[in-house]
Each structure stands twice: as C-alpha cells, then as structure tokens.
Amino acid sequence: MGRKSMREEIVAAGLDQFHSRGYHAAAVKDITDAAGVPKGSFYNHFGSKEDLAVVVLERYGESRRLQDLADTGVPPLDRLRAHFTFLRDDVIRHGYGRGCLYGNFGAEIADHIDAVRDAVGGSLDAWTALVAATLTEAQRTGAVRAGLDPATTAGFLVNAWEGTLIRARTDRSPAAFDNFFTTVFDTLLSPA
Amino acid sequence: MGRKSMREEIVAAGLDQFHSRGYHAAAVKDITDAAGVPKGSFYNHFGSKEDLAVVVLERYGESRRLQDLADTGVPPLDRLRAHFTFLRDDVIRHGYGRGCLYGNFGAEIADHIDAVRDAVGGSLDAWTALVAATLTEAQRTGAVRAGLDPATTAGFLVNAWEGTLIRARTDRSPAAFDNFFTTVFDTLLSPA
Known part of the structure; x- marks a missing residue:
C-alpha cells in the first residue's frame, strides 16, 4: 500500500x-x-x-460498525447486545482512554461550535434510528417489551450509553457497563 | 454583605x-x-x-440540592422525579449551555488528571448512593418495580442522566429529557 x-x-x-x-x-x-x-x-x-x-x-462513524445493527441474519436483540458489547470492548481495549467521540465532542464543544454541534447531532440521530429499527424488529419477534416506543427508547439508550462511557472512563472500570447491560437487557427491554 | x-x-x-x-x-x-x-x-x-x-x-455539588433526595416528608418516587426535574429545569434555564460539571469534567479531563478523576468519581458515588436509597424506599412502598437492584439501577440512572444532558445540550432541545422521563418513570421503574 x-x-x-x-x-x-x-x-x-x-x-x-x-x-x-x-x-x-x-x-x-x-x-x-x-x-x-x-x-x-x-x-x-x-x-x-x-x-x-x-x-x-x-471518519469516526465509519469505525463503529453500525451496519451490524442492520444485519437481519442475526436475531434483533442479539444484534443490539452484540453492538453494545463491541463498543464496550473497544473502550476497554483502549484502556478507557477514549470513550465515544460523539459524546466527548457533545460534552466539550457542541454548544460552542455550530458545525460540530450539527455533525454530532446528525451522527447521534443516524445511530438512534438504527437502534430504533432494531427494537421495532425485536418487538415483532416478542424479544422486547411490547409497550415500549422504539424511537423514545432508542433515544434514551443511546444517551444512556454515552453517560455510561463517561463513568467507565472516570472509574477505569467496567462496572458502569455492567449496570447498563443488566438494567437495559434484564429489565427495561425484557418482555417479562 | x-x-x-x-x-x-x-x-x-x-x-x-x-x-x-x-x-x-x-x-x-x-x-x-x-x-x-x-x-x-x-x-x-x-x-x-x-x-x-x-x-x-x-462547590458545584452544593448547588444540586441533593439533600432533597433524603427528604422523607415527600414520597420517594415523587422526590426522585422532582430531583431530575430540578436538574432539567436548571439546564433549560441556562439555555442548555452548561450541562453537569461532573459529566463535563468526566468527558473532557477525568482520564487525564487523577485528582479531578477522583473528585468526579467520588461526587458521582455520593449522588448514586442517594438515588439508590430513594429507590430502596420506593420499592418498600410498592412505587418502584420490585425486581430491580437499587444500587445497579441508581448507577445506571445517574449515568443515563449524564448522557441525556449531552444530547439535550447538543440539540438545545428538551427532547432528550422527555425520552429520559418517559423511559425511566413509565417503564423502567414502573411496578406494572
């Protein structure tokens, strides 16, 4: 090359x-x-x-494997869990030193620099839409709680993830990730 | 003065x-x-x-009225909702320009400056413990889903809130707050 x-x-x-x-x-x-x-x-x-x-x-968006969320060859809830697992492992692999560039820019500069604000907002919207589509599909298969609104829940999940990253980086520990996976998959999304 | x-x-x-x-x-x-x-x-x-x-x-911690979470004169779930409502209204009042200093420092510098990292982590721990105690009390009154682990859920909620703030500031809109309140109070914590 x-x-x-x-x-x-x-x-x-x-x-x-x-x-x-x-x-x-x-x-x-x-x-x-x-x-x-x-x-x-x-x-x-x-x-x-x-x-x-x-x-x-x-460029950062291209590294996040968002296309995996649209891979209908994998059951939708498994895809969602694998997606957040990939993101978590990437943070741990980098020693908790990087987090998510969307969240980092969102917290540090989005309210001061309009072009960055628009780019962060657009990136989060696209990601949220993919999560919402995955939740809709999972509801159809009965794998996710029927009463949830997919768009509302997807918006919440993406934001909750960004906050989880902040805590994981602050602690340099996976405890915040554990709280996310347990609360989201065992309770919030669970159809039981 | x-x-x-x-x-x-x-x-x-x-x-x-x-x-x-x-x-x-x-x-x-x-x-x-x-x-x-x-x-x-x-x-x-x-x-x-x-x-x-x-x-x-x-100094920032003193401005957040965390003591309201321990006011047993108010039903626990009402207290929790009032707490996040106060925090939301404070962000809106400042035109979405400030967010939460814990989350801001957590995202920008906590992984580079150990003294700040410890202070942010300690502040989030103290806040999380108060939320967990409120959830425990709310479970006793039947106002919150019985199966939830209060400590795990409180950790998740505080982190989800920090991420919600990032999105609200990026959008300069309350939509992210709406997603938080709906998902947390109508589904995650709901005993139904």
Missing part, C-alpha cells in the same frame, strides 16, 4: 488526537506533528480545526 | 468559567479576569488550575 495522502494523514492523526486528548487539548501543531507533516500544510487542506473536527466525526 | 474573599471570587469565577466553557477552554487568566483579581493572585490561593477544579467540583 502506498503512503496515505497528506490530507488522510492529517485526518487519521486528528481522529487519534481528538479522541485520546479532547478537542481543545489537541492543538493543530500536535495533530500535524503526529501526522508527520509541516504545520503550514494543515491550512492547505482544512479551513480551520473546526473543519477538521467535522471530517473526523464522519 | 461584604465583598467575598479573593479566594471565593476565584472559586465562583472558576465554577462559572469551567461550567460554561469547559476546562481547557477556560484559562487561568480568563478566570482571574472574570473574578476581577490580578492573575498573579491565583497562585497565592491555588497550586494549579487542577487544584481549583477540585474545589470547584465541591
């Missing part, structure tokens, strides 16, 4: 730096240093650090 | 600046400017910005 383009190097380094350090803590110079490119080259590819943040959010 | 001490001015300005702008975005100079004190005076009172963050977290 050839060397990635300079723009791609910057996007990859931006994702890594924003994800591990946060938006404000990662300066443009940190990102270009990590990418191994001159700082001046940044502005040949991006109008601002904010512009890079929006591209990085798209 | 006399003028607050310089230290108090710095703590109040630090709470306001960290809460509205974030940890990294609020520089020591921003905080001393907001407090109306010389920048050099900061280090007469605090060893570092991190030290101020820990004091600010304590």
Whole structure:
C-alpha cells in the first residue's frame, strides 16, 4: 500500500488526537506533528480545526460498525447486545482512554461550535434510528417489551450509553457497563 | 454583605468559567479576569488550575440540592422525579449551555488528571448512593418495580442522566429529557 495522502494523514492523526486528548487539548501543531507533516500544510487542506473536527466525526462513524445493527441474519436483540458489547470492548481495549467521540465532542464543544454541534447531532440521530429499527424488529419477534416506543427508547439508550462511557472512563472500570447491560437487557427491554 | 474573599471570587469565577466553557477552554487568566483579581493572585490561593477544579467540583455539588433526595416528608418516587426535574429545569434555564460539571469534567479531563478523576468519581458515588436509597424506599412502598437492584439501577440512572444532558445540550432541545422521563418513570421503574 502506498503512503496515505497528506490530507488522510492529517485526518487519521486528528481522529487519534481528538479522541485520546479532547478537542481543545489537541492543538493543530500536535495533530500535524503526529501526522508527520509541516504545520503550514494543515491550512492547505482544512479551513480551520473546526473543519477538521467535522471530517473526523464522519471518519469516526465509519469505525463503529453500525451496519451490524442492520444485519437481519442475526436475531434483533442479539444484534443490539452484540453492538453494545463491541463498543464496550473497544473502550476497554483502549484502556478507557477514549470513550465515544460523539459524546466527548457533545460534552466539550457542541454548544460552542455550530458545525460540530450539527455533525454530532446528525451522527447521534443516524445511530438512534438504527437502534430504533432494531427494537421495532425485536418487538415483532416478542424479544422486547411490547409497550415500549422504539424511537423514545432508542433515544434514551443511546444517551444512556454515552453517560455510561463517561463513568467507565472516570472509574477505569467496567462496572458502569455492567449496570447498563443488566438494567437495559434484564429489565427495561425484557418482555417479562 | 461584604465583598467575598479573593479566594471565593476565584472559586465562583472558576465554577462559572469551567461550567460554561469547559476546562481547557477556560484559562487561568480568563478566570482571574472574570473574578476581577490580578492573575498573579491565583497562585497565592491555588497550586494549579487542577487544584481549583477540585474545589470547584465541591462547590458545584452544593448547588444540586441533593439533600432533597433524603427528604422523607415527600414520597420517594415523587422526590426522585422532582430531583431530575430540578436538574432539567436548571439546564433549560441556562439555555442548555452548561450541562453537569461532573459529566463535563468526566468527558473532557477525568482520564487525564487523577485528582479531578477522583473528585468526579467520588461526587458521582455520593449522588448514586442517594438515588439508590430513594429507590430502596420506593420499592418498600410498592412505587418502584420490585425486581430491580437499587444500587445497579441508581448507577445506571445517574449515568443515563449524564448522557441525556449531552444530547439535550447538543440539540438545545428538551427532547432528550422527555425520552429520559418517559423511559425511566413509565417503564423502567414502573411496578406494572
């Protein structure tokens, strides 16, 4: 494989730096240093650090395997559990140091930078819609409580997950994940 | 009332600046400017910005009316609902610009700064314990689903709330709060 383009190097380094350090803590110079490119080259590819943040959010979305939620070859509730299990394991694998870029940007900067706000909101909407469709399908098979509204519940679950990540990272412990899986799968969604 | 001490001015300005702008975005100079004190005076009172963050977290905790959760003059489930309603209304009143300082610090810096990590974790633990005690009391009165483990559920609820705040701030809309109240009070906790 050839060397990635300079723009791609910057996007990859931006994702890594924003994800591990946060938006404000990662300066443009940190990102270009990590990418191994001159700082001046940044502005040949991006109008601002904010512009890079929006591209990085798209790239991050592609790493989350959301398409697995739409794989109708797997029973819907199993898919949902596998989805959150994958996300949990990814956080643990990174030593609790990264969390979810949507939630990180949402907490740190979404209310200050409109372009990032829109990108975070759109990403969370798309994810929530996939979770809602999975819940609807699971209700049809009787695997999820009949009375739940899928859209309301999906919105709640995605938000609950983001908060769970904050706690897991703060504690550097899976206890918050355990609380999520137990409460969501054994009680909230359970048809019993 | 006399003028607050310089230290108090710095703590109040630090709470306001960290809460509205974030940890990294609020520089020591921003905080001393907001407090109306010389920048050099900061280090007469605090060893570092991190030290101020820990004091600010304590001060923030005092504003959250957690003692209302222990007011046994009010039925426990009503207390729990009133508690989250108070927290929601406070966010809306501030135009969705602040969120919860525990969650903000948890997402932005807790995994980088150990003293802040411990302070955030301890604050969330104390809050969770009060929610768990309220759930235990509500179970005794039959107002909350009997099968729930109060500690597990309380941990989940506090985390779900933090994630809900991120979404409400990102959207500048109460929709995420509506999802929380509906899912938690109409389904998760409901004894039906």
